[in-house]
């Protein structure tokens with residue numbers, strides 16, 4: 476009889492150890508980046524004239540690719556190189572992806588430009604999505620698209636996915652708003668699709684933009700918080716309860732409280748629904764740009 480209990484205990488311990496070892500693998504964070512006005516600004520042939528008017532001295536302040544032949548320019552947001560170095564350093568913890576409202580072909584083009592310019596590994600982006608991957612325009616960039624995708628091995632969920640976007644309507648629906656960061660627009664040549672001259676105000680704002688440093692900091696805090704989950708929490712699936720920026724979670728998690736992540740949360744009321752949205756920098760242009768959301 477004693478032997479039986481001993482064996483049973485052995486068996487159970489074995490099971491627990493097995494389960495624990497599996498759960499000990501660190502939780503990964505998926506960061507989905509929008510392209511335009513989030514990580515870069517693109518000037519097409521129509522607006523190339525505004526770039527031509529910029530003095531060579533001023534151009535030196537930007538990290539850019541000037542495709543003279545096609546009369547197109549890509550201006551990268553400051554510290555994008557730092558951001559990618561950070562991602563590369565923590566590749567076992569952070570996965571990144573691109574998702575634009577523009578066509579897939581544009582996303583692919585930008586992805587190759589970025590990989591070449593920043594010398595990134597071929598597979599740095601987990602996926603590259605365009606508007607073809609938006610299946611319901613009422614809920615643009617719905618993160619459920621990722622969460623139900625079997626190719627992702629159920630690895631990503633509301634617990635460990637964030638969308639970084641400058642466009643409020645991509646964020647302010649039920650699926651996304653507690654999993655998103657509304658980011659200040661990077662718009663040296665204005666926010667209108669037609670673009671405008673580089674004025675002094677937009678120039679100063681753009682070259683002094685440190686928003687991606689803040690993004691790195693938020694990601695670090697989120698990973699630090701993931702590290703705090705104990706084996707017991709993991710086994711009880713405790714960590715799966717809330718979305719990343721759920722207000723209760725932000726209150727309960729010691730690291731998130733200690734690092735004042737709450738200061739990035741803004742109350743935005745859209746169609747009488749109170750949404751607590753994490754935001755970085757000045758989001759007044761994002762709100763102005765889509766004022767119809769508040770009607």
Ligand SMILES: [Mg+2]
Pocket residue numbers: 509510511512513640641642
């Ligand atoms: Mg955008």
